[in-house]
Amino acid sequence: MSNINRRTLVKGSLAAAIAGTAFSRATLADNAEPILLGVSGPLTGPNAQYGTQWKQGFDLALDEILASGGINGRKLAYTFEDSQSDPRQSVAIAQKFVSDPRIVLELGDFSSPASMAASPIYQRGGLVQFGFTNSHPDFTKGGDFMWSTSVSQADEQPLLAAYAVKKLGLKKLAVLHLNTDWGRTSRDYFNKAAKEYGAEIVVTEGYIAEERDFRSTLVRVRDANPDGLVLISYYSDGALIARQARQVGLKQVICAASSVYSPKFLELGGDAVEDVHVGTRYFPEDPRPEVQKFIAGFKKKYNGVEPDAFNAYAYDAMNMAAAVVKIGGTDRKAIRDAFTKVKDVPSVIFGTATFDVASRRVKGAMNAELVVRKGQFALWDGKPT
Amino acid sequence: MSSWLDYTINGLIVGNVYALVAVGLALIFGVSRLINFAQGSIYLVGGYIGWVAVVQLHTPLPLTIIFVAVAAALVGLIIERFGLRPLQNSVRIAPLLATIGISFVLDQLVMLTFSPNPRALPSQLPDVRFQVGGGTIGPLDLLIAGVGISSALLLFVFLRYSKLGWAVRAASQDRDAAMQMGVDVNRVNQAVFGIAAALGGVSGLLVGMYYNQIDTAMSLQATLKGVVAEVVGGAGNVPGAVVGSLLLGLVESYGVAVFGTSYRNLFAFLLLVVVLVLRPNGLFASARQAPPEPLTGTFIAPSRPVRIPRWALAVAVAVFAILPLLPVSFYVLQTLINAWLLGLLALSLTLVAGTIGQVSLGHAALLAIGAYTSALLSLTLAVPVGLAIIAGGLMSAALGTLLISPSFRLRGHYVSIATLAIGEIVSLVILNWESVTRGPIGISGIPPLSLLGYDLISPTSVYWFSFGVMVALALLQARLISSHLGRSFRAIRDDDIAARAYGLSLNRYKSLAFIFGGFAAGVSGGIAAHLYSYINHETFNTQQSILALTVVILGGLGNVVGAVVGAVALVGLPEVFRIAAEYRILIYGIVLLLLVRFRPQGLLGTI
Numbered sequence: 001m002s003n004i005n006r007r008t009l010v011k012g013s014l015a016a017a018i019a020g021t022a023f024s025r026a027t028l029a030d031n032a033e034p035i036l037l038g039v040s041g042p043l044t045g046p047n048a049q050y051g052t053q054w055k056q057g058f059d060l061a062l063d064e065i066l067a068s069g070g071i072n073g074r075k076l077a078y079t080f081e082d083s084q085s086d087p088r089q090s091v092a093i094a095q096k097f098v099s100d101p102r103i104v105l106e107l108g109d110f111s112s113p114a115s116m117a118a119s120p121i122y123q124r125g126g127l128v129q130f131g132f133t134n135s136h137p138d139f140t141k142g143g144d145f146m147w148s149t150s151v152s153q154a155d156e157q158p159l160l161a162a163y164a165v166k167k168l169g170l171k172k173l174a175v176l177h178l179n180t181d182w183g184r185t186s187r188d189y190f191n192k193a194a195k196e197y198g199a200e201i202v203v204t205e206g207y208i209a210e211e212r213d214f215r216s217t218l219v220r221v222r223d224a225n226p227d228g229l230v231l232i233s234y235y236s237d238g239a240l241i242a243r244q245a246r247q248v249g250l251k252q253v254i255c256a257a258s259s260v261y262s263p264k265f266l267e268l269g270g271d272a273v274e275d276v277h278v279g280t281r282y283f284p285e286d287p288r289p290e291v292q293k294f295i296a297g298f299k300k301k302y303n304g305v306e307p308d309a310f311n312a313y314a315y316d317a318m319n320m321a322a323a324v325v326k327i328g329g330t331d332r333k334a335i336r337d338a339f340t341k342v343k344d345v346p347s348v349i350f351g352t353a354t355f356d357v358a359s360r361r362v363k364g365a366m367n368a369e370l371v372v373r374k375g376q377f378a379l380w381d382g383k384p385t
Numbered sequence: 386m387s388s389w390l391d392y393t394i395n396g397l398i399v400g401n402v403y404a405l406v407a408v409g410l411a412l413i414f415g416v417s418r419l420i421n422f423a424q425g426s427i428y429l430v431g432g433y434i435g436w437v438a439v440v441q442l443h444t445p446l447p448l449t450i451i452f453v454a455v456a457a458a459l460v461g462l463i464i465e466r467f468g469l470r471p472l473q474n475s476v477r478i479a480p481l482l483a484t485i486g487i488s489f490v491l492d493q494l495v496m497l498t499f500s501p502n503p504r505a506l507p508s509q510l511p512d513v514r515f516q517v518g519g520g521t522i523g524p525l526d527l528l529i530a531g532v533g534i535s536s537a538l539l540l541f542v543f544l545r546y547s548k549l550g551w552a553v554r555a556a557s558q559d560r561d562a563a564m565q566m567g568v569d570v571n572r573v574n575q576a577v578f579g580i581a582a583a584l585g586g587v588s589g590l591l592v593g594m595y596y597n598q599i600d601t602a603m604s605l606q607a608t609l610k611g612v613v614a615e616v617v618g619g620a621g622n623v624p625g626a627v628v629g630s631l632l633l634g635l636v637e638s639y640g641v642a643v644f645g646t647s648y649r650n651l652f653a654f655l656l657l658v659v660v661l662v663l664r665p666n667g668l669f670a671s672a673r674q675a676p677p678e679p680l681t682g683t684f685i686a687p688s689r690p691v692r693i694p695r696w697a698l699a700v701a702v703a704v705f706a707i708l709p710l711l712p713v714s715f716y717v718l719q720t721l722i723n724a725w726l727l728g729l730l731a732l733s734l735t736l737v738a739g740t741i742g743q744v745s746l747g748h749a750a751l752l753a754i755g756a757y758t759s760a761l762l763s764l765t766l767a768v769p770v771g772l773a774i775i776a777g778g779l780m781s782a783a784l785g786t787l788l789i790s791p792s793f794r795l796r797g798h799y800v801s802i803a804t805l806a807i808g809e810i811v812s813l814v815i816l817n818w819e820s821v822t823r824g825p826i827g828i829s830g831i832p833p834l835s836l837l838g839y840d841l842i843s844p845t846s847v848y849w850f851s852f853g854v855m856v857a858l859a860l861l862q863a864r865l866i867s868s869h870l871g872r873s874f875r876a877i878r879d880d881d882i883a884a885r886a887y888g889l890s891l892n893r894y895k896s897l898a899f900i901f902g903g904f905a906a907g908v909s910g911g912i913a914a915h916l917y918s919y920i921n922h923e924t925f926n927t928q929q930s931i932l933a934l935t936v937v938i939l940g941g942l943g944n945v946v947g948a949v950v951g952a953v954a955l956v957g958l959p960e961v962f963r964i965a966a967e968y969r970i971l972i973y974g975i976v977l978l979l980l981v982r983f984r985p986q987g988l989l990g991t992i
Contacts (some may be wrong), residue, residue: 019642029558044493044970046602048501079965084970087917087924088723092960095719095844113924116829117917121719124842138829139918177646179816181921185826205646206825208816210606213402215395215520216641216649221389222519236503240596248391248520267505268598 034075034384035330037321038097038127040108040118045084046209050110055080057307057314060297065322076322078107078362085110087117094118098125104330105130105321112136112181117330119146128336130318133310136181140360142172147339147360149317149353151281153186156258159367160230160279161193164255167369167382168226168277174221174252176214176241177179177232179206186232186257196229202226205293211237214244222250231256235308239269246272253277268374281349283314283368283377290346312348320353389520392642395634398526400634402595404533405588406611407618407626409581412540414914415621416476416557416577418888420798421466422484424585425608426491431457431586432599433495436506446509450587457586458579460491465578470571476746477797479725479985482938485931486981488604489974496601497967503600506593529591536584549576557621558751605927609809613657614803619667625912628669632656651813654806661803662791664850688986693946709845712981718844722916724956725851730929731936731948732855732862733902738934739943740866741898742878744801747808748906749929753815755781755907756914756925757822760831763915774911781907786899793895808930815922827921834915851912855949858905863945865901866992874898888929892961939980941987950988 023320058078065076081097085089090109093305097103098169105128108116113132116139122129123143130324131139135150164338166168173182177183191201203224205217222228229245229252231238238260245254250328254273258280266273282305284295294315298307307315323345328338339360353362369380406428413421434456438449468487472479510528514521544550549572555563556573564570592607593599593668610633633653640652660668684979709718730752738744759777762768768776788811792803796832815822822828834841834850841850865871877894885891914920936955940947958976 023662032519043967044496046498048601048967049503054503080969082969086928087919087958088956091725091917092716092719095714096716099714099716109921113827113917113919113921116919117924120833120842120918125715136826136829141830176646177826181826207646208650210602211646211649212603212606213395213399214646215398216392216638217646219391219395219519220641220645223388236598240598243597247523248395249516264503264505268503270505270507270597325617 012155033102035071035104035325036102037076037078037094037325038100038103038106039078039080040083040090040093040097040106040114041080041110042085043080043082044087044284046214047085047110050169051080051082053308054108054314056298056302057311057316060294060301060311061315061318061322063301064297065095065319071322071326076325078318079103083109083114085114087113090114090118091121094121094125094129098122103127104325104328104332105335107132107153107317107321112139115139116142119143122146126332126336128332128339130317130321132313132320135185137185145336145359149313149320149347149349149362150194151349152359152361152363153182153189156279156281156367157186157189158193160255160257161190161197161199161209162236163277163279163369164228164230165194165197165199167380168228168253168255170199170226170253171189171228171253172200172224173228173230174205174224174226175201175204175230175232176205176207176217176221178234178237179208190230190232190257207237209237212240214241215248216243218248218250221245222248226252228253228255230254231260233257233260233266234258235262236268239265239273242269242276243272255279258309261377262310263306264308266372266377273372274375277380278370278372280368280370280377281309283370285379286368288351290348290351294348316347316349316353319347388519388642391520392638394518394520394522396635396638397631398522398530398634399637400535400614400631401526401530402588402592402635403610403614404537404627404630405529405591406535406585407614407630408537408540409588409811409846410615411618411621411623411626412577412581412613414573414583414615415623416553417469417480418557418621418798419480420612420802421581422481422608422621423487423491424581424605425604426488426495427460427464427582427585428589428607429458429495429591429599429601430460430491430526431589432506432603433499433589433595434586435590435593436499436599437505439507440504440511449509449590451587453590457589458583460586461578461582462575464582465575468978469578472494472575472985475981475985475986478938478942479981481798482935483978484983485935486977487973488608488971489977492601492604493517493968493974497971499601499602503598505597506590506599507597508594520670525591525595529595532587532591533627533630537623540580540623540891548578549573550874551576573760576852581909584659595680609805609927612651612802613653613806616655616667616799617660619669620798622667622669625667625669632668644759647817648813651810651817654809654813657806658791658803658810661795661799661806663689665795665799687991688941690941690944690947690990690992691988692990698946705852706797706849709827709848713923715844718848720956720960721953722844722848722851724936724953725848725855726909726913727933727936727956728855728949728952729851729905729912730856730933731940731952732858732945733904733906734933735937735940735943735945735948736862736866736874736902736905737895737898738937739941740878741874741895742873743792743895743898744804746801746805746934747811747927748804748933749925749927750788750808750811751781751785751903751906752910752913752929753811753922753925754784756920757815757828757910758907758910758945760828760920761821763832764828764830769838770832770836770915774908774915777905777911777914781910782900785903786896787906789899790892790896793892805927805930808927812922812926822922825921827919827924828914829919831914831918831920833918837920847916854908854912858908859945859949862901862958866943866945870894878943935977938987941989941991943992944987944989945992947987947989954988 041051083095119142177187261280328335346354510524614630648761754775758780759773790909799813940951
């Protein structure tokens, strides 16, 4: 590994010298230079919105890190390369980051194809690939340089199943899920847990991300006669399904995975998402100080805009990166090792986050049981709807 | 049984949504014989203009509709005047590409102005619902149906009874004759673009209200469904577009009813292929209508190819071959590896689109077939990677040719639409055929490239491997094109009727071209699979197909060196513009537009 590293460094700096860039500044690495993280994610293309949300979360975390004295007196910064979440581009970006000696850690990419296509390059190049939206079960199996704070669906879905089956008393469920790696994995964990809790899954329907029309799907759901609908969706498609469910006359209780948790879900869903139950990993009115600090800071920095889940993931990821770099310094391998040492980092999603070294993921996501009441997310008061 | 009534109603409702886009497409096709890939972007623009009107200006509904229609019409006029009119005397493919470039530019401008987050576009109609069957319909459903059907009727009346309408029809039948008879063809074009854009904009507004959301990624899907509906109905036929849309909506709805949600789009594209095979000009093409493209070769720019001396090519190959020995970064090598893999795909496409004249918009499917074959063989049967890649190439050649063969009897634009559909079908089959392809989970842990037992892991060795494969296949293809067989290919491209009269069997030669091309594309997909170690159905998508087409047109159709030069340029350009972050796709679109405008025959010209 160190062999490749040294070669990479030599190649990288030589190329830079040829390109006429004054790399010497970086290799000298005096204290005025910030410690640099690489971000590979979508800024254009169909997933562009998520890259924009990442930036907001990152920038807020960086402001706070700087205000509290930086990383041992040095500034932390990132360089964001637009991959469009396309594997061809994410592999080129991976080579770029691996051969850029200033980059000490990489964050991203967004989708599984783009992230996992780049993994072998990060692994061989000895640069940590810290994927914080990568719930694909195989992501961290790519090697010991792959780490993730994305909540394992094995962790989250049973909590949602417990909410739907045990607390809301739904016995016959219809499950609608996004037909991606995330949606499929989540659905399997959900269905398994729900059956263990004694519910019956009467119909399961997978839809593709571009889908806008769910009326015919919902007729299938109606004919299966469930007493509850479960949405494993993002907020935009979740809101669409809820609206169309009400339009075609379905009045069943709707439960949704935490990924719909966004002020946008309320805006896009309108009246139709009233009484929707959501199991979520964070909630603005959660009194925990980590959450309140995040929300207050976010609203202050972005003119009163409410943060959503993807903002929170990015914010947490940047804080985690800072904690790791604080221990590991600027050596890439030491940073990898620091992931095994870092403990109880304050986190919006986890309360405090510590890695499970075997799975290279964090365990123990917090779960708040919410319901939409009067157009707002509110803690569920235990009353059935 | 009442459910079937519901499925029917739902199908008709969503069919109406498609009709709004399809009518505009049909109108433009009727006059310019152009599939306007920017129609979805105008629909997007309409949605956002509508958002400004409703949410910021609080206009009442009638005023909102007028506002959106006028603003969208203006956008249409600008597109016509500055994007398409300069290309009037250029080859057929040039305006098609220009509309793709325009759609990039429009989508990016909207995204930069409004941010990519989806927005709510509230409906301005009262939310009363009428019970029909087991479900309900509301005023907005009726308004959408009303706009779809009445605009088709109005257009029909306009085309049949007004003077400008006559001019439009005259211009669409024979442009030159119409000009000689004193028809101002430019004015006709302007009118058509203005009307089509106004319709497109209003449809974006209504559909946005219908779903209560608009987002910047909605344009491509709208274009795809609109094109399918239009071609099913009979390209250029306005009432046909409405019927095609309703039919598409019904087929999708019944498809969901019988097979489930995940098969929905599969049925849409199968419908298209079946209609094209049975009635190549669509369901409503009149018997007297002239064939859409008398000669396949009208796509190809007449030009004298730039002859690059052999020694210069040899020097270039040598320079690229020793590049890894020079101090260049792995990033540069990786970018070039991407270029060689795209070059392989472009070789494949330039042979079928350039040499034999079958423009393919679904070429990424060949990559996917090769990648899945190679990945599965090496993972599940432990076939050595080198052999698995070759098997991937052979599978792409065989299966790809078999799948595309129904399109061999089609002409002109219809070939590209059929191949677009076949590309989508392959992707959807991969998504749904879980027992083999592992569905949406994809295939991970694909073994790395290896040759004779040695793993090729470092960028340097992957570079040499992919470069070597590409050079070998390029040499073979250059030999093929200059052979007797290659001349037969070009004869079919230039005049298929004459070629047939001369005794050439069109289907056999087209099959041969696809077999050879399929092999190169399959090998490219196979190498990519082992390079990425993870693939799923999204890895090789429609955008790859469009990129490949752009590459071969940039390089010069049928031009082997051009395909490689085009691949290097188009992989390189976005990398060069990487510093421009959010603006880079915008810049890419503008570069594409300038290229089409000033060098439509491609950098190196057509062979």
